[in-house]
Amino acid sequence: xxxxxxxxxxxxxxxxxxxxxxxxxxxxxxxxxxxxxxxxxxxxxxxxxxxxxxxxxxxxxxxxxxxxxxxxxxxxxxxxxxxxxxxxxxxxxxxxxxxxxxxxxxxxxxxxxxxxxxxxxxxxxxxxxxxxxxxxxxxxxxxxxxxxxxxxxxxxxxxxxxxxxxxxxxxxxxxxxxxxxxxxxxxxxxxxxxxxxxxxxxxxxxxxxxxxxxxxxxxxxxxxxxxxxxxxxxxxxxxxxxxxxxxxxxxxxxxxxxxxxxxxxxxxxxxxxxxxxxxxxxxxxxxx
Ligand code: SF4
Numbered sequence: 417x418x419x420x421x422x423x424x425x426x427x428x429x430x431x432x433x434x435x436x437x438x439x440x441x442x443x444x445x446x447x448x449x450x451x452x453x454x455x456x457x458x459x460x461x462x463x464x465x466x467x468x469x470x471x472x473x474x475x476x477x478x479x480x481x482x483x484x485x486x487x488x489x490x491x492x493x494x495x496x497x498x499x500x501x502x503x504x505x506x507x508x509x510x511x512x513x514x515x516x517x518x519x520x521x522x523x524x525x526x527x528x529x530x531x532x533x534x535x536x537x538x539x540x541x542x543x544x545x546x547x548x549x550x551x552x553x554x555x556x557x558x559x560x561x562x563x564x565x566x567x568x569x570x571x572x573x574x575x576x577x578x579x580x581x582x583x584x585x586x587x588x589x590x591x592x593x594x595x596x597x598x599x600x601x602x603x604x605x606x607x608x609x610x611x612x613x614x615x616x617x618x619x620x621x622x623x624x625x626x627x628x629x630x631x632x633x634x635x636x637x638x639x640x641x642x643x644x645x646x647x648x649x650x651x652x653x654x655x656x657x658x659x660x661x662x663x664x665x666x667x668x669x670x671x672x673x674x675x676x677x678x679x680x681x682x683x684x685x686x687x688x689x690x691x692x693x694x695x696x697x698x699x700x701x702x703x704x
Contacts, residue, residue, distance in 0.1 A: 417534060417539055417540060417541070417542065418540065418541045418542070418565070418566065418669075419541075419542045419544070419563060419564055419565040419566065420437075420541065420542065420543050420544070420564075420565075420566045420568065420600075420668060421543075421544040421546055421558060421559070421563075421564030421565075421566065421567045421568065422434050422437075422543065422544070422545050422546065422568050422570055422603070423546050423548040423567060423568070423569055423570065423581075423584045424548045424569060424570030424571065424577065424580065424581065424584075424605075425548055425549055425576060425577045425580035425581070426547060426548075426549045428570050428571070428572055428577055428580075428605055429570065429572075429605040429632075430459070430545050430546075430547075430548075430570050431452070431458060431459045431460075431461065431462070431545055432462065432605075432638060432641075432642055433570060433603065433605060433632060433661075433664075434450055434459060434543050434545040435450065435459070435460065435461075435462045435463050435502075435647045436647050436648050436649055436658075436661035437543060437661060437664060437665050437668070438450045438463065438498075438500075438502040438541075438543055438647075439463075439499065439500050439502065439647045439649035439650065439661070440649060440661050440662045440664070440665035441540070441541050441543075441665055441669075442500040442501055442502055443500075443649065443662065444665070444669075446540040446541050447501075447503075447537055447538050447539050447540045447541070448501075448502045448503065448539070448540065448541050448542075448543065449495070449502070449503040449504075449505065449533070449534065449537065449539050449541075449542045449543070450463065450498070450502055450503070450504055450505070450542075450543045450545065451505045451506075451507065451524075451525070451528070451542060451543070451544050451545070452504075452505065452506040452507060452545050453507050453521045453524075453525075453544050453545060453546040453547065453555075453558060454507070454509075454521075454545065454546065454547040455507075455508060455509025455510070455517050455520070455547075456509075456547075457469075457471050457506040457507075457508050457509070458506075459506060459545040460496075460498055460502075460504035460505070460506060461645055462641065462642065462645055462646055462647045463498030463499050463500075463502050463504050463647065464496065464498050464499070464504055464645075465499070465645055465646070466644070466645025466646075467645075468506075469496045469504055469505075469506055470493070470494070470506075471494075471506040471507060471508025471509075471524070472489075472494045472505065472506065472507050472508055472523075472524035472527055472528070473507060473508035473509060473510065473520050473523065473524055474508050475489055475493050475494055476489060476523070476524075476527065477511075486527060486530070489527060489531070490531070491531050491533055491536060494527070494528070494531075495528075495533060495537070499646075499647065499650050500649075500650065503537055503539070505524075505528065505533075507520065507521045507524035507525065508520065508524065509521075516554050517547075517554055517555070518552060518553065518554015518555045518556070518557050519554055519557065521546075521554070521555065521557060521558065522554075522557040522558070522561060525557075525558060525561065525563050526561075529563075542563075544558055544563065544564050546558060546564070548569075548580050548581070548583075548584045549580060556587045556590075556591060559587070559588065559591045559597060560591050562596075562597065564597070565596065565597045565674070566597075566598075566600040566668075566671075566674060567584075567588050567597070567598065567599050567600055567674075568599075568600050568601055568602070568603050568629070568668075569581040569584055569585065569599070569601075569602050569603070570602075570603050570604075570605055571602055571603070571604060571605070571617055571620070572604070572605050572606065572607045572613065573604075573606070573607050573609055573612055573613035573616055573617075574607065575686075575687070575690050578616075578620055578686060578690065579683070579686060581602070581620070581624075582620075582624065582679050582680050582686055583679075585599060585624045585677040585679035586677075586679045588676075588677050589676055589677050589678070589679060592674070592675075592676040592677070596674070597674065598674030598675050598676055598677075599624070599625070599626050599674065599675050599676070599677040600626070600629075600668075600671055600673055600674055600675075601621065601626050601627055601628065601629040601671060601673065602617050602620065602621040602624075602626060602627070602628050602629065603628075603629050603630060603631075603632070603664065604617045604628060604630070604631030604632065605631075605632050606631055606632060606633050606634040607634055608634040610631060610633055610634065612693065612694075612697050613631060614628070614631050615693055615696070615697075616690065616693040617631065619689060619692075619693060620689065623678075623680055623689060624677045624678055624679050624680065625675050625676070625677050625678035626673070626675055626677060627673070629664070629667050629668065629671060630660075630663060630664045630667050632660050632661065632664065633656075633657070633660055635656075635657045637652055637655055637657045638657050648661060649661060649662075
């Protein structure tokens with residue numbers, strides 16, 4: 417079973433990439449489960465026709481309120497059939513202002529494990545969609561506890577997305593287990609300056625000891641599908657955008673690399689790397 421984690425800064429497009437990847441894996445006949453690991457609970461929204469599914473943690477809270485415990489939860493309460501047969505789970509988060517969101521995510525993953533969710537559904541690929549803004553022990557738990565094995569950093573051409581990705585790489589470095597769990601690559605989600613972003617993200621990936629796997633092009637079609645609560649593969653299956661996600665899925669399946677990353681230590685060095693690529697494009701008369 418492949419256990420793929422997509423980490424990245426909030427708003428970078430993790431859910432869109434994860435959902436379309438899930439659909440692309442399904443097209444290949446694989447059994448897929450997508451697990452949203454973000455209190456925002458909207459990872460699987462485009463797989464469920466825009467509907468927000470009940471989360472694992474709120475289901476647990478409901479049972480506790482009734483004086484029961486975790487054993488009262490069944491898989492049918494927390495795993496929902498999405499489009500194309502993708503199985504959808506949302507971890508949810510603690511009540512606002514109470515508890516640790518990362519620990520909540522881990523509780524949810526542990527419940528899935530205890531209920532043997534992956535085996536029960538004959539899962540070939542699990543995609544974890546994990547918030548990467550908060551660089552803390554909490555959101556590193558899926559890696560620490562051996563759920564997320566192949567870690568991908570989703571980035572755009574914005575400096576802060578690299579900053580977040582570099583911080584995640586620092587966490588991955590601490591938790592990598594050679595050959596088992598590690599950084600698998602960088603994925604680009606273009607903001608519209610694809611040539612610049614491809615170059616920037618290749619350089620960044622190289623700097624942290626991995627490679628750029630693929631870049632999803634910027635497209636109004638993708639944005640429109642998000643608004644409609646659909647994946648691109650359902651809504652526009654014959655579009656070049658759908659093919660871009662299929663290509664990414666193919667690249668991920670073929671990629672066996674898992675490295676202990678070598679993150680950029682100082683923010684000034686990261687800024688220098690960024691500026692050097694900007695300058696190159698300015699000199700070439702381009703304006704990223
Ligand atoms: S460990 Fe992370 S997720 Fe948990 S409370 Fe602290 S910042 Fe929030």
